[in-house]
């Protein structure tokens with residue numbers, strides 16, 4: 576009887592929570608970030624998640640920074656990075672946001688340009704998924720997060 580109840584609860588979990596089913600199949604995610612700034616500008620980046628601090632890295636033109644991780648079971652994985660180059664302010668971008676990336680990539684390739692990061696689109700075969708910098712709201716949240 577106990578066994579049946581357990582089996583039924585497991586079935587219920589697997590069939591009603593499609594999110595949980597997806598997460599069961601999760602594999603390692605690879606992220607590659609390349610400096611595509613114009614004029615040979617160096618790029619300084621610093622990526623973090625709730626559990627990991629990947630440290631500060633300096634990228635010359637076309638150089639890449641790579642990391643990989645296993646996403647959280649419950650789908651809340653977030654990696655965010657600060658970016659800075661000569662003459663610019665410190666700006667932020669959420670480089671891996673589970674809800675956004677889930678269907679797009681397991682090898683997530685980004686290039687960093689002045690007007691925002693662009694992700695490689697496996698359908699168009701180019702870096703066409705471009706996003707704006709999010710400097711304002713997130714800045715305060717991230718500052719707080721960094722202090723914790």
Ligand SMILES: *[C@@H]1O[C@H](CO)[C@@H](O)[C@H](O)[C@H]1NC(C)=O
Nearest residue numbers: 610611614615635636637638
């Ligand atoms: C960076 O890569 C681009 C595209 O492959 C190339 O045209 C350019 O010459 C490279 N720049 C440097 C400094 O290596």
Ligand SMILES: *[C@@H]1O[C@H](CO)[C@@H](O)[C@H](O)[C@H]1NC(C)=O
Nearest residue numbers: 706707708709710711712713
């Ligand atoms: C900036 O971040 C905030 C908070 O996460 C979000 O609500 C907003 O949509 C973002 N704006 C842009 C332009 O990405």
Ligand SMILES: *[C@@H]1O[C@H](CO)[C@@H](O)[C@H](O)[C@H]1NC(C)=O
Nearest residue numbers: 663664666689708709710711
């Ligand atoms: C965000 O930062 C970039 C680069 O410094 C800048 O060009 C852009 O105007 C800023 N956007 C906002 C909304 O502050």
